[in-house]
Amino acid sequence: METSAAPDVDDAAASGLSTQEAAARLRAGEGNTAVSGSSRTYATILRTNVFSFYNTILFVIGATLLALGRYNDAFVSVGLGLVNAVIGAVQEIGAKRKLDGLQLLDQKSVTVLRDGVETELAADQVVRGDVLRVRAGDQIVVDGPLLDGGRVETDESLLTGESDPVAKAQGDDLRSGSLCVAGDGHQLARDVGAASHAGRLTLEARRVTTDKTPLQRRIDFVVRLTMVLVLLMSGAILAQAALEGFTLLRVVQTTAVLSGLVPYGLFFLIAVAYTRGAARIAGRGALVQQVNAVESVTHVDVVCTDKTGTLTTGRLTLKEVEPLGGTDAERTLGRFARSVTTPNLTTTALAAALPGDAVEPRDEIPFSSSLRWSGLVTVDGAWVLGAPDALAPHMATDLADAVASRTALGLRVLVLARADGPLRDRNDRPSLPSLEPVALVVLADELRDDVVDSIARFRENGVALKVLSGDDPRTVAALATQAGLDAGDPVAGPDLDALDDDALDRLVARTTVFGRVAPEQKERIVASLRRRGDYVAMIGDGVNDARALKGAHVGVAMRSGSAVTQDVADIVLVDDSFAALLPAQAEGRRIIDGLAVSMYVFLARVATQGLVILTVTMLGLGFPYSPTQVGLTLLTVGVPTFFLTMWARPEPPDPNLLGNLARFVVPTALITGAFGSAVYAALYVSISKGFSSGRTPAEAVEQFQRYTGLTATDADFVEASATIGAQTGLSTFVCLASFGLILLLRPPARIFAAWRDPVPDRRPAWLVAGLVVAFAAVLFTPVLSDYFGLTGPARPVFVIVLPALGLWFVAVSVVLRFRVLDRVIGYDQLPGKR
Template sequence: MDVAVPAGLTSAEVATLRRAGEANTPVGGTSRGYATILRTNVFSFYNTILFVIGAALLAMGRWNDAFVSVGLGLVNAVLSAAQEIRAKRKLDGLQLLEKAPVVVVRDGGETPAAPADVVRGDVVRVRAGDQVVVDGPVLPGGWVEVDESLLTGESEPVVKRPGDDLRSGTVCVAGEGHQEARDVGAASYAGRLTAEARRVTTDKTPLQRRIDFVVRLVMALVVLMSGAILAQAALEGFSLLRVVQITAVLSGLVPYGLFFLIALAYTRGAALIASRGALVQQVNAVESISHVDVVCTDKTGTLTTGRLALKDVEPLGGQDAAAALGAFARSATTQNLTTAALAASLPGTAWEVRDEVPFASSLRWSGVVTSEGAWVLGAPDALAPHLARPLPASAVAERAGSGLRVLLLARAVDPDAPLRDADGRAALPPLEAVGLVAMADELRPEVAETVRRFAAGGVALKVLSGDDPRTVAALATQAGLDPGRPAPGPDLEGLDDAALDRVVGRTTVFGRVAPEQKERIVSSLRRHGRYVTMIGDGVNDARALKAAHVGVAMRSGSAVTRDVADVVLVDDSFAALLPARAEGRRIISGIAVSTYVFLARVATQGLVILAVTMLGLGFPYSPTQVGLTLLTVGVPTLFLTLWARPTAPDERLLGNLARFVVPAALVTAGFGTAVYAWLYKAVAQGFTTGRTPAEVIAQFESYTGLTYGTDADFAEAAATIGAQTGLSTFVGLASFVLILFLAPPSRLFAAWTRPTGDRRPAVLVAMLLVAFAAVLFVPALSDYFGLTGPAAPVFTVVLPALVLWFAALWAVLRLRLLDRILGLDQLP
């Protein structure tokens, strides 16, 4: 094509525009820098408190206490920061435009330039195979045909003539011309889309929000309790070390380990889901998938394979249309989806081709000239004006109404007729119809079954496509959906949110929708409380993926879509979402059970601290004793989460937590306080009577670091550590039994819920009992955790109390006494 070269900018003009910021500079990174990410995650309000306490304990030489107090908070901070930094690096590297050089007209001649060096007002040459890098009109003297499917989802190329706009990110597939660079950099379509795709839009899941609420509530209660207890410590003249230790224990009441447990469960779930065809890029998507009740999906590349399937061939005029179509498809040197599908489905031998007119959307037909004559394959309405006899009126309409792609094969009436005019341009001679061929997008083999299983699970599907609504509706019907009345994208233009909500609520299929409309449809569903997954493969889907709760991309899709997605389907099959949904539900079930264990421990410790403080006895815990929660909470919750079964999320989780945790904490704290008080008084009285054996005195001197008869507070310190040992023993054993209440292996423990039939929790409890016995009976371990060695008085108090505690808690849970006392069973 001979295209006149327009005048371009001069080098001086380019330099001036570049200094003025008018260059096609790629959009910048995300808003949060690395320093901000580290500061907000590592030095959060809670972590700052822990670090101050840890520094004070280190300064006083309390290494064990400092490690226990600070360790978990620091691990959580590192995990959170690493995850956000990983997401930032992926988004910052996201670019819609390629880096291949383009040709610009400057100083009267054409010169190559990097896309980033193009400035506003430049003249850019566009040829077949080039990516358009800026926005602006086609200049006079040429035309181009561009593939906009990456941006709009429209599968057919579009012809752009002088004055028509080219958008950055599209690809020229035919023709040649020049474009004026009107919008560059962040102002271009590709720049705006890239900036939108880089926007950080991570949603907290319902479980994360509930856990966050619980942790904040506990923090508020701990702050109030800490103020009262520390005020009392100041009035009683506690040492600085004692104040710091008390503060460390109180801060340890915050169930921060729940966040760590969730991160661990998400990571394991992501690994399991990856083995089933779904790569999780945003870890909380593992849980989010389980809440989804609406799946919005693109058509091409998601429901379909991207290939065409032959549906029907109707001979016209008495010729062997099938054989002719097979020969035509094999003879075309420029293959496309249509000819590839015909060649794969029909027999035939390639003709010797003398001339060929490749398919172009501006022509809407392609043709070959052979020794058998000229043959043409194209859209019926494009060939109809040249037919010697018109086609039957219903032949095309019925097939097109079913969403099929209908093509007409025809041959020239004159065997010697060419397919070009005197100037060499493509032109049709008089034709006679040979056959009609109907083709359809090839449905992925697993789609129909997946749609059925989603529907059985209460998940609705909506198809959002850039293709013709009739075609999309026909495909939806093949997939097992009721398409109803499809909604064309142009009909959605100008609708306010309320009107759009009404359309979205009643519509299953949307066709000819733009990327912005896909995003609005997803936002409409979210406004109405739906939990939305968006599945797509093109850049045109990126905004909708960002707007959804869970964005899912196909591996074969565009790099931009994969980068912004929460989940990537590595086998291009959205059937992988089904096992992912089951895994998400298993994680929710496991973390919910673990939350019961965590909060029961927190509430019990808090009530014991309050009760013992009110009794005027020594503080019931030291920071190292709080470290025993590794056995009573940490290890059990880890295994309970791993062993959980997939069940529907508990929508009344917070209420059920209260129904279990409050009675469990009240009963456990009541018995624990009694054990503590009895042992405290017994030990204190033993040292004041003067009848304590010398070997016992020597043992307590080693425990406390004080001297009997010399240090005035020896008896109080000895009574405190002795009572703490009894309390830790009782609460530890009760915590193990509490696991059996939550996962009953038999009817004996089925006071809160029905027996599970799973014996693994019972085996876990047995192993924990062995480990706890080692803590009590191995001197190195008991010293590390700030406990005395095994003593008979401890067990003679703890074991009977444990039996009574079991009976009391079983009755309270079985009879739902809390519900009856508070009238919860009467609430609507």
Template sequence: MPVNAQNDVIENGLSAADVAQRVAAGQTNDVPARASRTVGQIVRANVFTRINAIFGVLFAIILSTGYFVDGLFGLLIIFNSGIGMIQELRAKRTLEQLAIVGQARPRVRRDGVASDLPPNEVVLDDVIELGPGDQIVVDGETLAADSLEVDESLLTGESDPVVKHPGDQVLSGSFVVAGGGAYRATKVGKDAYAAKLADEASKFTLVKSELRSGIDKILKYITWMLIPAGALTIYNQLFNVNAPWADAVRGMVAALVPMVPEGLVLLTSVAFAVGVVRLGRRQCLVQELPAIEGLARVDVVCADKTGTLTENGMRLAEVRQFDGDVSQALAALARTEARPNASLQAIAEAYPEDPGWTATAVAPFSSARKWSGASFGGDHWVLGAPDVLLPPDSTERAEAERIGAQGLRVLLLGHTDVQVDSPDAPGNVTPKALVMLEQKVRPDAKGTIEYFDSQGVTVKVISGDNAVSVGAVAASLDLPNAQNPVDARTLPETSEELADTVENGGVFGRVTPAQKRAMVGALQSRGHTVAMTGDGVNDVLALKDADIGVAMGAGSPATRSVAQIVLLDNKFATLPHVVGEGRRVIGNIERVSNLFLTKTVYSVLLALMVGIAQVNYPFLPRHVTVIAWFTIGIPAFVLSLAPNNERARTGFVSRVLRLAIPSGAVIATVTFVSYMLVHGKATPQQAGTTALITLMIVGLWVLAIVARPYKWWKIGLIGVMTLGSVLLFVLPFARKFFELDTSDAGYTWTAILWAAIGVVLVEAVWWIQRAIASRRAAVAGGA
């Protein structure tokens, strides 16, 4: 291509006709939209489930007997599918709306005008501008480069930025760390290098979380329990019991239905989806659902100062000159970068007059260098960190430290003896002025730090700014250890010593991007679950390696692309709500898991006992349906969506099974005993009613245990469920509908007596478990 033609393409980009032609040819960046499964996938995933298949078969068997009322459990198919679909569709809509707001929007030149476009509107051969922090959204060829440095570590693992020149290839998934330029899109859509990775990383998913993996493990245990219990029940009811075929089938179905924890997976999915919707209302984009759960387990939050504890904008407070007027030099430097950072923007606002100096060489600011500069002919100027540009014994450096201790950001303007883009830069720097910039502390930062402190979560400030300045800001927020900030240039290099230093310190300054990443890894090596917050390109590597990456919506596109959570309102104070939502999900699912698994345990054991004794199963399908309503289903749904701020703990599976197995064993035993005491001398309806009273009372007590600690609404919930259960045995039409017989007071008192024994045993189990947990906590604390 002739030089003039290429310059024209770089300057103007594609024309509208060119774009239309490529769209018609399908040469667009048509990648899968972030956030969700399709509506069809959601419907299939919620309707065609293993649990629905089991219930569907049992429902068909019951219908074949003609006892349609005993098929009430079939409504669970509709409820499970309907509730799951509605909540996930709500979450899908919320995520998609927020993802549009939070997505990286490349700046594309068309018809000589540059404008921000959604990534999917980029077409082949589009000319895309680049600046610090920009994510490269499609593969391309560099057309223009102004000290352009690209970080490809997320793709290649190579940590050093790569300098790009015209003609060099750039890959999607990388991001700009310094300089600027433009590139032409050569591969778009699924042909782009990182398209598959981005597709996988951005899917709406309900899997790969500790909570759900724990539930899957529990379901595997249950599957093995169901096989012998189910086989024995089927054999006993159809071949050993001298009952009509229809009654035997009803007993078989009644035994099998409660063995399946039908609502556990559903309520887990619903709790996650509701969490997404709730956080969406707070302008919090959850890019990976397990992040809600993960942040609830976090015990260390590493926060960047700028943009997190302080607001993004800056104001030039003062320029302290050492040798003559430097206003023109500052004004010229502020105009050398096409995409200036916040410091240069503040200087440009203070010096609006362009001095007309022509730059012959530019060194854009990078987090690794900590300085920027420009050469104007033989005049070389640098602007950056005084403690990087000046020797330790410099009086100007000491003055900068003193000013920085007041919480101001202090930059040194200096004159140097080498061109700024030479390998020896910055060379010997002669101080010319100290530039003082004010940053406003976010008004909600202190309250957020106090919240984390009250919840046992440690906040560590990790910043690229001067350590003393960072410490002053942190001290104003009463952050622990803020009075002893650590300069990251003094950090040890060995992993063990680094872990010790990072764990004991609270504030760190002059941290490079690579060090931020290493510090996150050091904390993780000590067993901490780490969240990293940030908004700048220097935070990308640490955000990616942290257990939970949290980016600010106004931050660079690169940070938003790697973070699991994006705070679109740019408020650090939103984080406690995310933590609270995660705790609600984990704590409440643990509660309802106790209910569902207790039911599964007692159903399996009761079926085994009845099978071994070779007697009729005591319940009809309609009985197990109403048991599920009052002791599990309705309470579990309410508890799964209720507020819960208990700190997340590991050991979900063992903790649930420690309560569910003994409680289920107690319920099965006392129910079986009360049933056998009246079996043979009472009618089948009276025997079944006796067993049902026992089971309902102890089941409601398990609900009362799970609901602890009590609040007024929990007491009300237990009261309503208890009242409903009592009315079941009192109201004549209810007794008739559910085939109950309470006419013999002796049988009723037998049921109540064994229920009382069951209540005492279940309560004892709970107190023993509490004592064991307290002893373990004390041992762990002492260790």
């Protein structure tokens, strides 16, 4: 550890703490320690994902089936729940690790006065009451006042969004997270750790705020509704089972089948679709960090964006040099820009645009926000470049009108002038002599190349844009106009503080441009838009945007922005172009379309199975499914929905998704359930009568003995044989009918276009053909048919199933094509439906 003698400090408090005092305060918890994580613990994440209400039911059923030796049934019952639990836990743990790693401060060493000498310490070793030395290039790590008579300038753009340095004098607060860009002084550590500005921002950024998307909420509603119906149905069926003296095994198997009706696989499908969508748009310039943002961005109807770094590149471009004297203004200005030893955005833009060779300066006054001018003394004389109002008292020429006409357009205006004397006073401090204006220099913030086109495309898609900036409202409004926005009357952030929520909502609704807005005001604007029912995306690049990003439905950060902003964002634009949100919207539409058609398939299967179970059970014909037969949903639902989601098109979301689901699912489930129950009953009665009459061939009796594990002399052999035979016929019918529903949802030809118009994509038709072949392989392969609890192929099954399938297709096509359900319930007579 290196130490050096401390300089003289005017303020007595700047003598610093002793080593013993600092150690005592550190032990007392008054140190500048990094804020701890505020997100959920790993144990909580695992517990809530693995032991959810639905998973708990499945685990109990699975454990009972294992105890009874029904290993296949147990695996089918709990497998999907475990997969969903793992996916959910992995995603949440990843988000937690990112949030817990957030730190606004870079934790480099700082200079502190200890025992009267300057000492280099790690930032987390600073304690309340310490005195810190602050120099140009240092990050401010605590909150507190500037002590001595020196002056410093801080860059607070990371905190406030304002790009201009802020001059600080004795007594002014320096805020943690800002950067000292000029000057030298001492600061008292008043607020440290979590109490400091940086600590509070970090804690706020770590707050877990994950919104469910509209599609997620709809699917969640459907699953919850299905669970309620399944619970009611389970109670009725199990009560009947108790009255009829069902065995424990039968009760557990029945419960496993009923729990399998819950379309929990939709959550798994969502995870797969979101992951694939995120991978697709990553190549288009958008890195997705919160997987549901892929779909969420589709619903956005208001985009709030910062100015610097989003609409603009952060660079300046030279628009005009108007000579005011006989000097070659452009070459003089170019020489000035190339000769400065401390270049800034302005001189960099001038050097790139103008001719002129660099010369060795004899003296230089660097630009500072307190002076608002810079000076250079060369062999050609003394030159000054600065703000017109800062130079005006020293010039005889009135430039006010020329300056005002350009600043009204949002342009930055500077004046290049020749000095008639030295640029320093007797005390060697910067001072302006009389000036002779040489040129009016007009610069503009550089718009990003794709901003104008992107804003136009957003407008075409019905998306409104609002600009929230820390810069002057007039400047921001002018830039917004250049970008193609109707800026209207800009509003300054301080004007919002006096407004209540209702007044704020009215103002936000009619305003496009907000300037001089603080982080809290950005957050209020986003909250106002959400209260109005808008779906909001917030784009930002600084820490000052983090709170608004957390409050929006979709938080979007720039790759060049702060690390904190990137970490809290749902999406990071890797090329710093919000044009990447447009392909993200298209990908989100693709996901919604795919998941919507998957919901049709899922719910049609659930409703059909539920109706068949109720009907068959009430008829007293056994139970129509076993847990292993439920595994066939891999063919009827799992595989089809996976591919249909992958092949979806970016079509506009259906605003009446739940209503249309009901209009499709109700009639198809009623018809399919009725035909399925009839098939089951016909086979059950036929097989029972065959065994009772003794007309069943010996070969068939032997096969059923193998299927059931019973002998023909057992008391329940006939019932078990009739049940498994009827279950095989039911499964065959329902599987083939489910494949037919795919053709109705994605019709390859006019004959299937009962629900919607034919689609040019032939892949769904080929998928159906493949599924038919796969099911045939299950039915005709003994190992597979035994695994799924089916009998082998039998002529009576096909004699009943195939004609029923033909009649089913005709019935479903007629009901859907002529919207019979709509007519029966009067749906087509509702306002706006005709």
